[in-house]
């Protein structure tokens with residue numbers, strides 16, 4: 320049976336208190352102003368959340384995946400965008416473990432302090448679900464790569480100090496994909512902000528690389544091997560963002576339960592009516608089932624189990640779907656007030672919707688992983 324350790328329970332409680340006191344009061348402000356929440360990043364760095372999963376030798380705390388899940392879930396209850404930032408620093412940040420010692424030792428401590436934001440660019444205008452279709456290219460010219468291409472819908476594009484970018488390394492059409500680190504201040508980078516439905520504080524946008532000169536040492540891991548290097552990162556990101564969505568939904572559900580006890584209709588509290596009670600009970604059940612699936616996925620990823628990939632995809636799928644349903648129902652319990660911007664339900668609904676869109680093709684991957692190569696579209 321899955322159970323948190325005593326230490327993880329203590330961490331859960333302290334992060335809950337921290338996020339409720341320090342992050343929740345500003346969450347609506349960052350969403351409405353669409354500003355990156357630097358103040359919240361600083362606070363999260365102070366308590367060790369920004370570098371929670373980065374190795375201690377590079378300034379982090381080296382936490383295990385379950386502890387990260389607990390932390391991200393608690394932060395997401397009170398500010399979904401802050402939890403997405405944690406995913407960026409702790410998961411995208413860890414890609415640097417495959418980079419040169421120089422990059423690791425200079426950048427990771429800065430990431431852990433919340434002073435260096437890393438973004439990840441895979442998607443392109445003509446390559447989203449089908450990531451093998453990317454066209455961005457890094458051409459070797461003497462001792463440097465010249466990178467050209469456009470990455471779209473990049474989270475943190477507007478504030479990132481550096482990007483991990485997927486590129487073709489030889490010529491267009493070549494099978495292999497490489498990952499390369501590109502400092503954000505290199506000449507030839509153009510950023511175009513996108514206005515999102517949710518994740519409004521995340522400075523979402525498109526990033527164009529116009530013949531950007533990048534040292535060969537910035538290549539991450541082996542050439543043409545990015546997809547296998549990033550496999551673990553993708554799994555972690557999927558399972559953890561599933562939990563982020565569920566953390567946001569959990570807070571919405573708990574508020575709806577409280578409201579159902581005090582809001583009177585037809586002379587009685589809402590909760591006395593089975594139509595409301597059953598829905599809340601069903602949502603609680605689906606939420607707990609989805610959380611367990613996410614934690615099981617994290618445990619399989621930690622063990623590097625063969626089935627981790629499929630479980631990570633299932634965790635993300637069920638996390639996003641369940642969270643959207645639960646937040647939507649919680650909004651309904653609040654009636655007209657739930658729809659108003661005075662309450663955070665509409666913000667939460669916009670934020671958890673991102674999960675369903677961003678990992679749109681998970682069902683294809685789950686089908687292939689579970690049912691065999693007959694379900695692969697490119698064979």
Ligand SMILES: Cc1cc2nc3c(=O)[nH]c(=O)nc-3n(C[C@H](O)[C@H](O)[C@H](O)COP(=O)(O)OP(=O)(O)OC[C@H]3O[C@@H](n4cnc5c(N)ncnc54)[C@H](O)[C@@H]3O)c2cc1C
Pocket residue numbers: 438439440441442446447448449471472473474475515518673676677678679680683696
């Ligand atoms: C909030 C947000 C943040 C993001 N952040 C990043 C980021 O940081 N870095 C990054 O690289 N990308 C990011 N993305 C992009 C995201 O990864 C893509 O949106 C996703 O991969 C889907 O690609 P697409 O949007 O091009 O959709 P497409 O691939 O064009 O698909 C369009 C629709 O068709 C469906 N579809 C696709 N293939 C099939 C099929 N074979 N059968 C049936 N249906 C299919 C999809 O599910 C989708 O509904 C982000 C997206 C969002 C919404």
